[in-house]
Each structure stands twice: as C-alpha cells, then as structure tokens.
Amino acid sequence: MRGLLHGMRRLIASAALLLSPTLLRPADAPPLREVMAGLGRHMEAITAAISREDWPSASAGAARIAGHPQPPMFEKMRIMGFAGTRVNQFRAYDTEARRQARAVGAAADAGDGPGAILAFAKLQESCLGCHQAFRKAYIQHVRGAR
Numbered sequence: 001m002r003g004l005l006h007g008m009r010r011l012i013a014s015a016a017l018l019l020s021p022t023l024l025r026p027a028d029a030p031p032l033r034e035v036m037a038g039l040g041r042h043m044e045a046i047t048a049a050i051s052r053e054d055w056p057s058a059s060a061g062a063a064r065i066a067g068h069p070q071p072p073m074f075e076k077m078r079i080m081g082f083a084g085t086r087v088n089q090f091r092a093y094d095t096e097a098r099r100q101a102r103a104v105g106a107a108a109d110a111g112d113g114p115g116a117i118l119a120f121a122k123l124q125e126s127c128l129g130c131h132q133a134f135r136k137a138y139i140q141h142v143r144g145a146r
C-alpha cells in the first residue's frame with residue numbers, strides 16, 4: 001500500500017510538472033523564495049526583540065515562523081520531484097524548524113531570555129541544516145547553474 005501510494009505521488013508529481021505554473025498557483029501562495037525571505041526578516045525581528053527584551057514581539061516573530069505560509073501547489077510538486085526519495089528529509093527539516101520556532105515562542109512568552117536565546121540558536125541550526133542539505137541543489141534545479 002505504501003509503495004502504491006508512493007508511486008501515485010510520483011505520478012502526480014510528474015503530471016504537475018507538465019502543467020503551467022500560472023494555472024496552478026493561487027494568488028495568495030507566495031513562492032518558496034518569498035516565504036524564505038520572510039523567515040529571514042522574522043529572524044532579524046526576533047533578534048532585535050531579544051536585544052530589547054521585548055518578549056511579546058519575539059513571540060510574535062516566532063509565531064510567524066511557526067505558521068509560515070506554504071508555497072503554491074506547483075512548487076510543492078516541484079520540490080517533490082527535486083527531492084525525490086529525500087522528500088521526507090526535506091519535510092523533516094521544515095517540521096523541525098517550526099517546532100524550534102514554537103520553542104522560541106514558549107520561552108519568550110515566559111519572559112525567559114536565556115531560554116529564548118538557546119531556542120533561537122537551535123532554530124538557526126534547523127534553517128542551516130536544510131540550507132546545507134538542499135538549497136544549492138534546489139536553486140540549480142529551478143534556475144540553472146549561475
């Protein structure tokens with residue numbers, strides 16, 4: 001059953017690659033690159049908030065990372081096609097980043113500065129983990145070698 005599901009997923013992924021992105025992209029789903037740029041800005045906002053000991057702002061930034069928007073369906077399909085058998089690893093990095101973002105939020109909500117800083121470092125590690133494993137290859141896959 002799992003094998004069948006996997007095969008079907010791959011079929012759908014290949015089919016989706018043939019469809020026009022503009023047809024599949026809902027207006028409200030930002031491309032992965034924009035989602036990422038947003039994550040970068042939220043990280044900066046959290047750093048600034050920690051410096052000011054502004055825990056509500058730190059918590060708000062963490063919540064934005066934990067609940068970040070999903071890329072449009074066509075791009076998800078493209079990521080599946082790109083990551084192939086490593087797609088679960090890609091997902092696991094995202095799950096881990098959102099989990100660490102919630103930990104930052106919990107520490108900030110408790111006004112626990114050292115805890116927020118520790119959790120923030122773990123959050124950065126989870127961003128870096130995915131970037132080191134996938135970013136370069138994904139950019140090459142999508143936009144070609146530069």
Ligand code: HEC
Pocket residue numbers: 032033036037039040043065090091093094097123124126127128130131134135138139142
């Ligand atoms: C599941 C994998 C994954 C995780 C987790 C992840 N990223 Fe990314 N990130 C990517 C990929 C892939 C790209 C390249 C996207 C592209 O250029 O199309 C990227 C690109 C970026 C960029 C560059 C955007 C640009 O304008 O070119 C920033 C900034 C960024 N990520 C920030 C973050 C931050 C901050 C986190 C953690 C909170 C994070 N990312 C977590 C996969 C990930």
